[in-house]
Amino acid sequence: xxxxxxxxxxxxxxxxxxxxxxxxxxxxxxxxxxxxxxxxxxxxxxxxxxxxxxxxxxxxxxxxxxxxxxxxxxxxxxxxxxxxxxxxxxxxxxxxxxxxxxxxxxxxxxxxxxxxxxxxxxxxxxxxxxxxxxxxxxxxxxxxxxxxxxxx
Amino acid sequence: xxxxxxxxxxxxxxxxxxxxxxxxxxxxxxxxxxxxxxxxxxxxxxxxxxxxxxxxxxxxxxxxxxxxxxxxxxxxxxxxxxxxxxxxxxxxxxxxxxxxxxxxxxxxxxxxxxxxxxxxxxxxxxxxxxxxxxxxxxxxxxxxxxxxxxxx
Amino acid sequence: xxxxxxxxxxxxxxxxxxxxxxxxxxxxxxxxxxxxxxxxxxxxxxxxxxxxxxxxxxxxxxxxxxxxxxxxxxxxxxxxxxxxxxxxxxxxxxxxxxxxxxxxxxxxxxxxxxxxxxxxxxxxxxxxxxxxxxxxxxxxxxxxxxxxxxxx
Amino acid sequence: xxxxxxxxxxxxxxxxxxxxxxxxxxxxxxxxxxxxxxxxxxxxxxxxxxxxxxxxxxxxxxxxxxxxxxxxxxxxxxxxxxxxxxxxxxxxxxxxxxxxxxxxxxxxxxxxxxxxxxxxxxxxxxxxxxxxxxxxxxxxxxxxxxxxxxxx
Numbered sequence: 205x206x207x208x209x210x211x212x213x214x215x216x217x218x219x220x221x222x223x224x225x226x227x228x229x230x231x232x233x234x235x236x237x238x239x240x241x242x243x244x245x246x247x248x249x250x251x252x253x254x255x256x257x258x259x260x261x262x263x264x265x266x267x268x269x270x271x272x273x274x275x276x277x278x279x280x281x282x283x284x285x286x287x288x289x290x291x292x293x294x295x296x297x298x299x300x301x302x303x304x305x306x307x308x309x310x311x312x313x314x315x316x317x318x319x320x321x322x323x324x325x326x327x328x329x330x331x332x333x334x335x336x337x338x339x340x341x342x343x344x345x346x347x348x349x350x351x352x353x354x355x356x
Numbered sequence: 357x358x359x360x361x362x363x364x365x366x367x368x369x370x371x372x373x374x375x376x377x378x379x380x381x382x383x384x385x386x387x388x389x390x391x392x393x394x395x396x397x398x399x400x401x402x403x404x405x406x407x408x409x410x411x412x413x414x415x416x417x418x419x420x421x422x423x424x425x426x427x428x429x430x431x432x433x434x435x436x437x438x439x440x441x442x443x444x445x446x447x448x449x450x451x452x453x454x455x456x457x458x459x460x461x462x463x464x465x466x467x468x469x470x471x472x473x474x475x476x477x478x479x480x481x482x483x484x485x486x487x488x489x490x491x492x493x494x495x496x497x498x499x500x501x502x503x504x505x506x507x508x
Numbered sequence: 509x510x511x512x513x514x515x516x517x518x519x520x521x522x523x524x525x526x527x528x529x530x531x532x533x534x535x536x537x538x539x540x541x542x543x544x545x546x547x548x549x550x551x552x553x554x555x556x557x558x559x560x561x562x563x564x565x566x567x568x569x570x571x572x573x574x575x576x577x578x579x580x581x582x583x584x585x586x587x588x589x590x591x592x593x594x595x596x597x598x599x600x601x602x603x604x605x606x607x608x609x610x611x612x613x614x615x616x617x618x619x620x621x622x623x624x625x626x627x628x629x630x631x632x633x634x635x636x637x638x639x640x641x642x643x644x645x646x647x648x649x650x651x652x653x654x655x656x657x658x659x660x
Numbered sequence: 661x662x663x664x665x666x667x668x669x670x671x672x673x674x675x676x677x678x679x680x681x682x683x684x685x686x687x688x689x690x691x692x693x694x695x696x697x698x699x700x701x702x703x704x705x706x707x708x709x710x711x712x713x714x715x716x717x718x719x720x721x722x723x724x725x726x727x728x729x730x731x732x733x734x735x736x737x738x739x740x741x742x743x744x745x746x747x748x749x750x751x752x753x754x755x756x757x758x759x760x761x762x763x764x765x766x767x768x769x770x771x772x773x774x775x776x777x778x779x780x781x782x783x784x785x786x787x788x789x790x791x792x793x794x795x796x797x798x799x800x801x802x803x804x805x806x807x808x809x810x811x812x
Contacts, residue, residue, distance in 0.1 A: 323754055536688065
């Protein structure tokens with residue numbers, strides 16, 4: 205994707221990600237965002253045993269979805285100024301193969317982003333690079349900030 | 357939906373559901389399956405604080421997806437014999453309004469089910485009956501059983 | 509759906525529909541919009557032989573999609589003032605059974621519509637009321653008018 | 661995608677495509693399949709004026725869908741033996757930008773194909789290489805043949 209030039213998009217540094225990776229949802233599930241820059245984001249899931257149900261050692265489909273949805277959101281955020289946030293309008297996920305292994309990697313990429321909307325695709329692979337799930341989504345860009353919580 | 361007659365579909369009693377509702381994923385997230393019968397299933401989410409991120413008191417979209425996906429699976433299971441199980445092929449979810457409130461109800465219904473596939477739709481509403489999310493999905497019917505864990 | 513009250517939504521009369529039903533696309537394919545009111549629309553496809561390929565007497569999946577997409581658009585339009593139009597953001601269609609028969613009926617309904625977006629679901633049935641396809645979609649509401657062509 | 665090796669997949673030669681490109685649906689709409697090989701297919705739409713409605717010179721969204729669906733089917737077919745055919749289970753299409761221009765190119769690619777199912781993604785671009793629509797789909801592999809019409 206050739207990105208629209210935005211003068212001052214938020215700089216999502218490693219420090220920022222380190223902080224966000226401490227949020228309770230990510231820790232509960234086992235999600236870690238590794239990079240988010242220029243409309244792309246990369247994350248890793250090391251699933252907690254509790255989210256591997258009904259098949260032992262296999263994260264539930266909803267956990268893979270959560271990984272994909274949040275990784276897509278970071279790809280959108282990487283193109284926004286710090287006073288904007290995003291909401292998922294729709295996400296279509298396809299499950300291609302059973303998710304087995306120690307960790308899973310999700311790569312998300314913005315196909316096109318305007319002032320009000322973003323379109324993305326993403327995929328999840330296992331540690332052997334086997335494709336497990338693919339998805340596409342549309343997000344809405346809204347006022348607000350993930351970086352300055354509401355009420356502060 | 358007019359269901360295909362199956363001579364001996366699994367009887368998903370309240371006792372069975374009570375047992376399954378103790379699985380670690382449901383407890384972690386706050387999911388409770390209330391009914392699963394004749395191609396329909398009903399569930400309730402009382403989200404744990406940990407899954408309400410990034411907006412306080414609002415379950416993450418991935419949690420609503422997990423609720424929808426698993427409720428759909430129960431609707432499929434309610435039409436299967438006990439030696440069959442199901443896998444999500446794809447699920448398309450649309451987020452219609454922010455999810456606020458103490459609990460959320462998901463209703464899933466099979467539109468059509470054959471020997472090898474099931475097509476479903478579902479919706480999630482809040483305690484005020486406001487529509488929050490809708491979804492549609494296809495599942496594959498496979499050999500195996502949720503009721504007799506693998507290896508037993 | 510409980511519709512938001514709009515003071516003066518466009519009145520899509522039978523005369524209006526009669527006129528629109530003469531458009532070249534509908535005639536080419538065999539589409540006829542029968543009703544569009546209060547967030548619901550109903551249409552009928554009597555497929556031309558040319559669009560029944562590769563299976564004789566069965567309209568191509570793209571024709572069923574076209575029927576669904578345009579019927580959804582009419583459901584959206586029925587809630588808009590005459591200076592607004594709509595665009596499909598995404599549509600997810602599932603094909604449940606082969607489409608055989610003389611005619612096919614599509615019913616579309618808005619689940620929720622705001623100033624800027626609409627969420628819908630739709631289904632297509634054959635003349636025996638057999639469910640053939642289901643879909644869900646999001647549309648964007650834009651300035652413009654279907655009723656006053658651009659440039660006039 | 662690393663394709664599963666199939667000993668004798670159908671050879672979709674230019675001669676074969678030339679013949680199929682004469683089918684009534686493609687001619688009505690303006691579709692031309694250009695290549696189909698090894699899980700990939702490429703097609704071109706030169707839309708007939710009749711399918712450009714309601715916006716002049718812009719093919720209807722259903723026409724872009726038809727182009728995408730049929731191009732995906734050719735990508736699936738390129739991996740099948742001649743006694744197999746495919747059916748769309750679901751297709752999720754996202755419309756990213758208005759479709760203007762003389763012609764449109766669709767590229768479809770199989771992500772994963774097993775004996776019974778295929779998962780694909782596709783995109784449509786205009787003559788300036790602007791991305792207009794993206795889609796993902798699942799297809800079922802069935803007995804039958806596109807190459808030996810039923811009844812012969």
